[in-house]
Amino acid sequence: MTQRSSPFARLLRLDVALLIAAACVPLVDWLWVWIDPGSAPDLSNPLRQALVYAILALGLNVVTGFTGMLHLGMAAFMAIGAYAYAILTCDIYPFQFSFWSALALTSLVGVMAGVLLGAPTMALRGDYLAIVTLGFGEIVQDVLKNLDDITQGTQGINPLPGPVVGTYAFNSEQSTPWYWLYLAFLVLVVIACRNLERSRPGRAWLAIRGDELAARCMGIPVVRMKMMAFATGAAIAAVAGALWVSMFTSTGEPANYDFQVSILALCIVIVGGMGSITGVLVGALAMIGFANLLLPRATGFMQGQGWVTQASVFGNPNNWKYLVFGLVLVLMMRFRPDGILPRGVGSGGTGRGAAARRGAQA
Amino acid sequence: MSAAAAPPILEVDRVTMRFGGIVANSEVSFSVREGEIYAIIGPNGAGKTTLFNAITGIYQPTEGHVRFKGRPVRRLFTVGVVLRSLLIGAATALATSVAVNVTPLWIASIDAHMVYGESFPWMEALASFGRELRAAQQGLGWIVLLVGFVLGVGAHQVLWFNARRTPDLIARAGVARTFQNIRLFGEMTLLENVLVGMHARLHTGFWSSLLRLPRFFTERRVAEHEAMELLRFAGLEARADQAARSLPYGLQRRLEIARALASRPSVLLLDEPAAGMNPTETVELMDLIRRIRDRGVTVVLIEHHMRVVMGVSDRIVVLNFGRRIAEGTPEQIRCDPQCIEAYLGREELG
Numbered sequence: 001m002t003q004r005s006s007p008f009a010r011l012l013r014l015d016v017a018l019l020i021a022a023a024c025v026p027l028v029d030w031l032w033v034w035i036d037p038g039s040a041p042d043l044s045n046p047l048r049q050a051l052v053y054a055i056l057a058l059g060l061n062v063v064t065g066f067t068g069m070l071h072l073g074m075a076a077f078m079a080i081g082a083y084a085y086a087i088l089t090c091d092i093y094p095f096q097f098s099f100w101s102a103l104a105l106t107s108l109v110g111v112m113a114g115v116l117l118g119a120p121t122m123a124l125r126g127d128y129l130a131i132v133t134l135g136f137g138e139i140v141q142d143v144l145k146n147l148d149d150i151t152q153g154t155q156g157i158n159p160l161p162g163p164v165v166g167t168y169a170f171n172s173e174q175s176t177p178w179y180w181l182y183l184a185f186l187v188l189v190v191i192a193c194r195n196l197e198r199s200r201p202g203r204a205w206l207a208i209r210g211d212e213l214a215a216r217c218m219g220i221p222v223v224r225m226k227m228m229a230f231a232t233g234a235a236i237a238a239v240a241g242a243l244w245v246s247m248f249t250s251t252g253e254p255a256n257y258d259f260q261v262s263i264l265a266l267c268i269v270i271v272g273g274m275g276s277i278t279g280v281l282v283g284a285l286a287m288i289g290f291a292n293l294l295l296p297r298a299t300g301f302m303q304g305q306g307w308v309t310q311a312s313v314f315g316n317p318n319n320w321k322y323l324v325f326g327l328v329l330v331l332m333m334r335f336r337p338d339g340i341l342p343r344g345v346g347s348g349g350t351g352r353g354a355a356a357r358r359g360a361q362a
Numbered sequence: 363m364s365a366a367a368a369p370p371i372l373e374v375d376r377v378t379m380r381f382g383g384i385v386a387n388s389e390v391s392f393s394v395r396e397g398e399i400y401a402i403i404g405p406n407g408a409g410k411t412t413l414f415n416a417i418t419g420i421y422q423p424t425e426g427h428v429r430f431k432g433r434p435v436r437r438l439f440t441v442g443v444v445l446r447s448l449l450i451g452a453a454t455a456l457a458t459s460v461a462v463n464v465t466p467l468w469i470a471s472i473d474a475h476m477v478y479g480e481s482f483p484w485m486e487a488l489a490s491f492g493r494e495l496r497a498a499q500q501g502l503g504w505i506v507l508l509v510g511f512v513l514g515v516g517a518h519q520v521l522w523f524n525a526r527r528t529p530d531l532i533a534r535a536g537v538a539r540t541f542q543n544i545r546l547f548g549e550m551t552l553l554e555n556v557l558v559g560m561h562a563r564l565h566t567g568f569w570s571s572l573l574r575l576p577r578f579f580t581e582r583r584v585a586e587h588e589a590m591e592l593l594r595f596a597g598l599e600a601r602a603d604q605a606a607r608s609l610p611y612g613l614q615r616r617l618e619i620a621r622a623l624a625s626r627p628s629v630l631l632l633d634e635p636a637a638g639m640n641p642t643e644t645v646e647l648m649d650l651i652r653r654i655r656d657r658g659v660t661v662v663l664i665e666h667h668m669r670v671v672m673g674v675s676d677r678i679v680v681l682n683f684g685r686r687i688a689e690g691t692p693e694q695i696r697c698d699p700q701c702i703e704a705y706l707g708r709e710e711l712g
Contacts, residue, residue, distance in 0.1 A: 094472060094482035120517055123524070149465045192572055199571030199578065200564050207547050207558045214545040217418055219533035219562030219625050228568060343549065352553055352586055
């Protein structure tokens with residue numbers, strides 16, 4: 001218990017180790033080019049999406065993982081964040097905020113959207129909430145598509161500015177800085193989630209997930225705490241959406257934020273381990289790493305060997321991606337229903353009892 | 363005990379609980395005095411746990427009242443509620459109107475004034491927005507406002523009405539409970555379980571938790587210290603960092619009691635605390651219940667173990683088929699012919 005508090009032991013924690021490993025990915029790319037100047041290694045580009053999905057899934061983890069509310073409309077809050085950021089920054093609108101102030105406002109818009117959806121629905125239980133969030137995801141897409149006087153409909157809003165740090169302006173030519181930016185935000189969100197988890201609100205959320213009636217009888221205002229979780233998740237998802245579109249300089253069409261995005265985020269949380277922050281990181285790496293790194297290479301390899309043609313199902317990675325996702329989910333549910341890294345006992349501050357005793361003696 | 367002279371702290375006044383055609387409790391009345399240990403006994407299905415659920419706000423009594431410290435625990439319909447309802451109604455009405463007319467509003471205020479590359483005339487845009495919004499209320503536009511208002515006020519009233527007597531409100535008022543089928547937070551450590559029990563008394567909110575403000579550390583130190591003291595009181599200190607579900611059954615019951623005490627209740631409701639306990643654990647439990655009373659907490663317990671009931675209770679009420687059939691001291695109950703017939707008789711014969 002004691003060595004936990006030493007800063008060196010902290011590096012050994014898996015979540016920290018994963019984030020450090022993620023920070024090394026662009027370095028690996030550089031090193032690769034340095035050793036073999038002719039090659040074009042590409043690890044950071046495919047994994048960049050994993051960072052954004054990790055942020056989105058951490059938002060979902062607050063709602064589904066900590067508080068136990070099944071949320072099937074996370075993509076809607078991502079879309080709201082993306083469009084809020086676009087309308088606040090794009091120069092075809094009068095607002096034209098900078099990246100940072102727009103991002104702050106976007107998270108506020110996320111909170112507002114979360115509260116608006118949450119206020120009438122937080123009293124609903126389990127399946128009903130899942131259906132409401134599912135419907136909300138579809139409604140948001142349709143609204144964004146049909147309000148074309150404001151949102152440009154299926155064209156999407158562009159161009160969008162990126163952040164300016166010091167004298168450097170992020171742009172679409174250089175992709176590695178975006179990787180660092182996303183990683184920095186992921187680290188912030190991980191710290192935020194961990195701080196919340198190991199405190200009074202986080203304990204209340206976990207208590208609600210564990211046994212809602214008992215939590216109620218312990219004096220926890222369940223509806224209010226659920227709202228807080230819901231709005232926090234919405235804010236994180238909105239930020240993830242804004243971060244993602246700022247790199248592409250366009251929101252893309254509303255159909256980009258469809259049910260599959262919500263489901264992918266949910267898969268990351270389930271595969272990683274409900275309520276486990278480290279699990280979500282592992283889940284994002286596993287799911288997106290698989291879809292963006294492994295699958296194209298496997299497809300390319302099979303084509304190179306002449307096993308499959310362009311026309312067959314395995315000719316395009318997108319074709320058999322969901323086949324594998326589905327299979328993985330079935331196998332996970334059968335053999336490891338708690339996820340790869342389930343939330344450990346006492347994740348809310350292991351060894352605090354020992355610490356409290358030490359504090360009492362001192 | 364001076365309990366006889368003490369004022370009633372918890373009054374159950376002709377409470378009837380009906381579920382469809384089934385009557386679980388029928389006009390049950392009793393009052394618990396401050397500082398006493400009060401037992402509710404009766405055969406299985408007599409409606410004891412239903413009564414606990416009605417007291418703690420899980421159920422609303424079909425008829426009758428539960429009074430705590432002389433008044434029913436419920437949110438009052440104050441001027442504040444009315445004002446909030448009206449405010450929400452007005453906001454919903456406005457938001458509905460804006461939402462219905464969002465495209466014309468946008469065109470009139472933003473598109474009409476937006477010239478690419480030139481500075482935007484915010485004041486004029488705002489004025490156009492106001493004009494357009496007023497114009498939208500012409501003709502049948504007021505119906506939209508009305509629908510929004512009714513929707514907002516109605517939804518708020520429904521939510522308020524459903525939440526006027528909730529378990530968390532009653533728990534915060536000072537009535538804590540344990541459950542017949544243990545309901546601990548199994549994945550959490552013992553310490554965390556007790557800290558959840560302290561939720562209502564702690565103040566660390568979202569921002570001080572998120573940003574780890576100094577307030578967070580101060581409160582954590584105090585809270586964990588107090589939680590450890592409660593665990594020590596229940597004899598669980600050594601296992602503070604274990605998962606609650608890894609505890610043996612008897613200790614889980616003690617942890618539930620410690621968790622309930624964490625909210626510093628004035629009344630503690632224990633639902634069959636001795637169920638599944640061996641004789642040694644039962645004796646320890648009786649000692650624990652007395653020590654809880656000595657802390658100034660009034661104890662109401664449902665129990666089948668006659669040794670516990672007769673050993674610790676100051677007064678006993680007997681229920682059968684949802685009706686109260688007797689009330690009195692353990693000696694009176696032991697000799698009450700109705701009770702012997704309904705309940706004790708069978709046990710003594712056995």
